[in-house]
Amino acid sequence: MANIRDIAQMAGVSVTTVSRVINNHPYVSEEKREAVIQAMEKVNYQVNRTAVNLSQGKTHLIGVVVPFARHPYFGLLIEGVAKQAMERHYHFVLIQTNYEGSREWEALNMLKHKQIDALIICSRTLALDEIERYQQYGAIVVCENATGNQYVDSVYIDHYQSFTDALTYLHQHGYQQIGYCIGRQSGSNSYFRHQAYQDFLKRYPQQEFIFTDNYYFEDGQKIVDEIMQLRVKPDALLVSCDIVAAGIFTAVQNIGIEIPNDLALIGFDNQPMSKMMGITTFEVPIVTMGERLFIHALGEAETSHEKLAVTLIERKTV
Amino acid sequence: MANIRDIAQMAGVSVTTVSRVINNHPYVSEEKREAVIQAMEKVNYQVNRTAVNLSQGKTHLIGVVVPFARHPYFGLLIEGVAKQAMERHYHFVLIQTNYEGSREWEALNMLKHKQIDALIICSRTLALDEIERYQQYGAIVVCENATGNQYVDSVYIDHYQSFTDALTYLHQHGYQQIGYCIGRQSGSNSYFRHQAYQDFLKRYPQQEFIFTDNYYFEDGQKIVDEIMQLRVKPDALLVSCDIVAAGIFTAVQNIGIEIPNDLALIGFDNQPMSKMMGITTFEVPIVTMGERLFIHALGEAETSHEKLAVTLIERKTV
DNA sequence: TTAGAGGATGGAACGCGTTTCAGAGCAAGA
């Protein structure tokens, strides 16, 4: 394959001039520009991006860390990232961690080794202060409330507030045994949600109902099975993601539990599925969040930490 | 940041020796090796992957083209790719096309520009012979039956066969108005399915029922709405992906259509969701397919074209 | 004693764009 020096020779100019033509720099006479273009077309010349990367010290590649790429929540986040990446002529490397720390380390090392320019961490298991240290190698953005942290940027929604709002809303509708379903117990977002729940329970004492490790539709069945085992059952559930809420909605239909009379449901994310099923949920701008994460990764955000607003969508499950 | 020459100087050896130490080449005395390691640790040296890439003419990066990253089918495919990538110390760049040709071109150009070593095309709109031409720049693997093509590799399942099997199965169970639901109409896999359907209709004449543009759960509702408009309704549906079948299953419950008495359902892919709902479906080894795609991309497959087997999972919707 | 083999090591070229800097040419303003 031809390189820039071949082209220079063919066109009878220096490599500098060829480079200028390629990158549309000024100060190239029309005839030389023409000669270079001719030569490039003749041998179907293509710049070697790796060489450009080395030369510029940039890869035009962003790393995106997700625990599960095929979860609808992360799917939408990726969608947002992809959207911005495309517009800005960047690409991204997807790193699926399954919440294994070693994979997160690997992602951080890619940053260190200059394989990527910046890193977006959508969800993590490593401690934030371990991650922070890698900031010297490139921008790091997390998708959680990291306000005050001076090393990493963040884009997040206020899970404490939205959970509190939802709990209050259920309370106002007369529900008295409110539980919640969530993915993992640890993690920053889960922490804020748990706090909101605990604080709510202090205000309105009731039994605690927490169902963990729920990510997918079929986990709705699991939750329903668990509920059926309980003597005292919750009469309302806050479900951290719509797809699980949809699973509960479906699982419940065979066993005579009526929604919302016997069981109220509030989901999260306003996935199309919840619209179809009429599930009350929170509109969370996930795609926008992905886009903003990307903007932060590029260092083009005005502020380091950015909160996005959510709104409750009232439908038929409360 | 320190580079290999700094290390060489610090350790009092040549860059060649440093390189040998880094890459575990033989013929380095123990004391020099030690000195190099000392120096590297002292300044926290990290190889610059971009430089390695340029030098080796490889990026250790594979491009993965999907129309929609968040569709469960492609999600599982990505899962398989990710699995192999991790094991082999590769990474992958995800290119979401939304079936826009321009994005596919972009992916092909990444190959041309040596941004990626190989390209996996999970689904495409561009013509295969346009894609073929890029094979000179790196391996290209498609996820469809491309048997006989000498330029691209392929990993696929026999959609003609599986569709025929499913149609026959429905016929044997007494269904006489069989339709099918699919994503897009064009595309290689859709073509084979359509052929199977047409050939089946020749053997057992009946009205044709084809529902297109169905990708997600909520499209199940759309299909049911369409069906309700029809004077003559299908009594069985072959649904090209489980999530849509699940959507149909759900949508139908409110309007008094009984499954499988009024409407039989066969899905595809054996997603967990279909198990929970008891939907008869085909077990398709999607994750394995993703893995195999990756192996082919690396040029480590024994054959150019590889067919994977599917099996019918009988449940309660037929 | 000698030839050959294998171990150890480094110089320099290579992969390929980008960028700095110096210099030449030429026109407009002083």
Added chain:
DNA sequence: TCTTGCTCTGAAACGCGTTCCATCCTCTAA
């Protein structure tokens, strides 16, 4: 006429590992 300043051009250095090739040394087999 002399500056100043802009246009145009190219040599060379740079970013940073990898690898080919030559060299030197030591040890073993003949």
